[in-house]
Amino acid sequence: MSADTDAAKHDEHRPNVALYVKVFAALMVLTLVTVAISKIHLPPAQAVALGLFVALIKAGLVGALFMHLWGENKLIHKALWITVGFAVVLILPIIDFVLISGRSTSPMAVADQHPAGHDTDKDKAGEAAEPMKAGH
Numbered sequence: 001m002s003a004d005t006d007a008a009k010h011d012e013h014r015p016n017v018a019l020y021v022k023v024f025a026a027l028m029v030l031t032l033v034t035v036a037i038s039k040i041h042l043p044p045a046q047a048v049a050l051g052l053f054v055a056l057i058k059a060g061l062v063g064a065l066f067m068h069l070w071g072e073n074k075l076i077h078k079a080l081w082i083t084v085g086f087a088v089v090l091i092l093p094i095i096d097f098v099l100i101s102g103r104s105t106s107p108m109a110v111a112d113q114h115p116a117g118h119d120t121d122k123d124k125a126g127e128a129a130e131p132m133k134a135g136h
Contacts (some may be wrong), residue, residue, distance in 0.1 A: 023065045030058050045099045050093075 037050050064070045068081065 018019070019065065023061050026061060029060055030054050030061075039074050 034051060034054050037047060037054070042050065063080075069076065
């Protein structure tokens with residue numbers, strides 16, 4: 001009987017190769033999706049958001065299956081959700097920056113902030129040189 005229980009315990013820890021192959025195939029497909037996202041020339045904010053979404057799915061697959069988080073106890077899952085919460089808090093300002101930075105730092109936006117009546121540095125340098133010529 002002990003041989004039967006030892007065999008059952010051994011089978012319980014045997015890796016499910018078919019599942020690993022399916023996850024590998026899914027990761028390859030998602031990698032192709034990531035490459036396709038980069039080739040369709042979306043606006044930067046949308047491309048980053050889609051790329052992060054695909055990366056999140058891939059990270060979930062790797063963590064759940066290859067890092068064996070799928071069958072862990074509830075304490076590990078709570079710690080994982082706390083970590084995910086902190087990651088979201090840290091990533092939100094980055095997403096905000098990506099969405100806003102294109103509008104606030106483009107050359108036209110900076111030029112619009114300055115009135116047209118201001119003198120340029122060349123004009124100031126030229127005005128400083130003229131009084132010296134008049135004095136000689």
